[in-house]
Amino acid sequence: MSDPDLLLDLSDLCIKTAERTLVDGVSYSVRAGKVTAVIGHSGSGKSLSARAAMGVLDVDPGLVRGSLRFPGWSGDRDWFEGVRGNGMKAQRRLLADTTILRGGYLTYSPQSASSALNPGRTIGRQLEIAIGRRTKPATNIGQVVKDVLNEVGLPARAAYALPRELSGGMAQRAALAIAIAPQPRIMIADEPETGLDPVLRRVVTELMLEVARKHGVGLMLISHNMDTVDRVADVVVKIVPVGSKPTLEGAPV
Amino acid sequence: MNATPASANRNVLPERPARTPAGTVRLHAPAPRTVEAQAKPIVEFNGVDKSFTIPGRWPWSPKRDVHAVRNVTFTIKPGEVLALIGQSGSGKTTVSRMVLGLEEPTKGEIRLEGMRWDGLSEMQRRPQRVKYQYVPQDALSALDPQQTALEHVIESLTILGKRDPTNVEGEAVKMLERLGLGHRLYALPREMSGGEQRRVTLARVFALQPKLVVADEPTSGLDPDRQESVLEDLIHNLPPEAGCILVTHEMTQARKWCHRGLVMLEGQVIEEIQFPDGDPKHPYAKMLFDPWGQHDFAMSTAF
Numbered sequence: 024m025s026d027p028d029l030l031l032d033l034s035d036l037c038i039k040t041a042e043r044t045l046v047d048g049v050s051y052s053v054r055a056g057k058v059t060a061v062i063g064h065s066g067s068g069k070s071l072s073a074r075a076a077m078g079v080l081d082v083d084p085g086l087v088r089g090s091l092r093f094p095g096w097s098g099d100r101d102w103f104e105g106v107r108g109n110g111m112k113a114q115r116r117l118l119a120d121t122t123i124l125r126g127g128y129l130t131y132s133p134q135s136a137s138s139a140l141n142p143g144r145t146i147g148r149q150l151e152i153a154i155g156r157r158t159k160p161a162t163n164i165g166q167v168v169k170d171v172l173n174e175v176g177l178p179a180r181a182a183y184a185l186p187r188e189l190s191g192g193m194a195q196r197a198a199l200a201i202a203i204a205p206q207p208r209i210m211i212a213d214e215p216e217t218g219l220d221p222v223l224r225r226v227v228t229e230l231m232l233e234v235a236r237k238h239g240v241g242l243m244l245i246s247h248n249m250d251t252v253d254r255v256a257d258v259v260v261k262i263v264p265v266g267s268k269p270t271l272e273g274a275p276v
Numbered sequence: 277m278n279a280t281p282a283s284a285n286r287n288v289l290p291e292r293p294a295r296t297p298a299g300t301v302r303l304h305a306p307a308p309r310t311v312e313a314q315a316k317p318i319v320e321f322n323g324v325d326k327s328f329t330i331p332g333r334w335p336w337s338p339k340r341d342v343h344a345v346r347n348v349t350f351t352i353k354p355g356e357v358l359a360l361i362g363q364s365g366s367g368k369t370t371v372s373r374m375v376l377g378l379e380e381p382t383k384g385e386i387r388l389e390g391m392r393w394d395g396l397s398e399m400q401r402r403p404q405r406v407k408y409q410y411v412p413q414d415a416l417s418a419l420d421p422q423q424t425a426l427e428h429v430i431e432s433l434t435i436l437g438k439r440d441p442t443n444v445e446g447e448a449v450k451m452l453e454r455l456g457l458g459h460r461l462y463a464l465p466r467e468m469s470g471g472e473q474r475r476v477t478l479a480r481v482f483a484l485q486p487k488l489v490v491a492d493e494p495t496s497g498l499d500p501d502r503q504e505s506v507l508e509d510l511i512h513n514l515p516p517e518a519g520c521i522l523v524t525h526e527m528t529q530a531r532k533w534c535h536r537g538l539v540m541l542e543g544q545v546i547e548e549i550q551f552p553d554g555d556p557k558h559p560y561a562k563m564l565f566d567p568w569g570q571h572d573f574a575m576s577t578a579f
Contacts, residue, residue, distance in 0.1 A: 065470065065499045188333065191364045218496055220363040220525045221567040247499045254568060 036089035053241035060256035078121030129209035136198035140186035147182030153204035324384035359530035362540035411491035415473035432480035
């Protein structure tokens with residue numbers, strides 16, 4: 024790949040179960056410092072294709088077509104090589120092979136922040152674990168934890184709080200802190216604004232964008248909310264239920 | 277369609293009625309609901325306060341008092357749909373729980389249809405509860421995972437509605453068909469989509485012909501199209517003289533489906549807006565209605 028900014032390239036993904044086709048012909052790419060928004064109805068395969076982009080496949084027979092490349096990490100290697108059409112066993116091997124990617128090169132933040140945080144560990148401890156996944160291990164972890172918290176606008180004492188002691192907005196910030204702590208190249212946010220009120224929705228989205236731009240992280244935003252997508256996305260990918268091909272609505276800015 | 281006995285084979289599904297194909301955007305018009313302004317109000321709140329005592333982190337830590345609702349006064353007339361608007365933690369849910377008698381106010385007076393509602397015991401409230409119904413935020417956790425859609429509605433009719441279990445089935449089927457679930461009578465909650473689960477919670481509420489429906493964010497977690505159609509089903513099936521409280525985060529929904537909106541900030545009602553034409557005046561309300569504009573975000577409470 025010649026493009027140095029290209030971080031993830033998923034092309035012509037097709038996943039089937041024994042009865043029906045779940046996604047067919049989905050392609051998108053994530054570039055450093057840019058926001059790729061994936062929109063579509065529920066059940067159209069947004070989350071499924073995002074999971075496939077992370078190497079997580081768990082349907083039978085599953086992957087039929089498609090290729091997945093991480094040019095910023097593994098060059099021109101196609102991770103779906105040998106998995107296509109080979110069923111569950113090959114998919115499980117892919118899952119094991121790509122473990123090192125998840126939480127390091129790319130991080131995933133699921134829909135609800137407060138349920139994604141570990142209820143039994145303080146935010147500081149969870150951050151320490153996330154920082155431990157950096158490629159270059161940090162030496163002064165205490166200071167790094169403070170820096171990361173500061174970056175998302177949380178006070179340093181939030182490191183000692185348990186998730187249930189945080190309000191919704193603070194939990195959302197803490198989840199973002201954990202997502203950026205391993206210094207990922209790609210961040211995948213699955214409907215980050217679910218259950219938030221409109222003001223918080225804007226604040227969290229802007230914060231995520233600011234952090235992503237500052238570190239040159241490629242952000243993939245899965246969302247229902249056209250209001251947010253219109254304002255923040257550089258590229259919009261629309262996934263429609265199987266039957267018609269996805270359309271690329273915007274060119275890279 | 278004829279009523280099918282509940283004992284019928286679950287695997288033989290009744291024929292699916294024709295519906296709008298999935299994915300098409302329906303253009304909705306809000307149902308014209310007339311507010312009977314002269315009639316006796318269904319809900320009266322008079323200077324209601326509520327505070328909670330919250331335990332500290334450890335059993336020996338000092339307890340804190342949280343003042344969730346302060347001096348809230350409003351009324352709902354028959355036929356009226358009222359929106360409760362505000363950020364998370366502004367006291368919307370506490371107000372709706374007090375309306376249903378699930379929380380006792382610490383101060384003030386609540387009347388439902390002129391009857392004193394606060395300070396009653398559960399025994400005194402129980403016979404009245406059938407008239408005041410609740411649509412939950414999380415439909416999946418509110419439904420019984422072992423009961424089919426039809427059984428949910430029948431149970432609500434027989435237990436709350438005190439109806440004879442032998443002949444409520446036709447009525448329950450009719451209710452589900454009205455909400456477009458005629459082909460899903462024997463489906464379990466986990467087999468249904470998010471929108472269908474919500475319609476089951478609506479069906480079992482409307483089967484009872486309630487006087488008041490409190491809907492606590494009935495559309496959270498659905499995509500925009502489905503949010504619209506669930507709200508449409510909610511408002512169109514509301515009995516004409518019933519009142520409704522809609523707790524919501526979406527200002528466009530409030531403007532479209534409600535007669536009035538109460539904007540709450542830290543437990544207080546700071547503004548009352550007439551829909552669909554009224555515009556917010558208070559800077560905080562303006563921020564809620566147009567979050568992407570230029571505002572002083574220090575006003576926002578939910579950080």
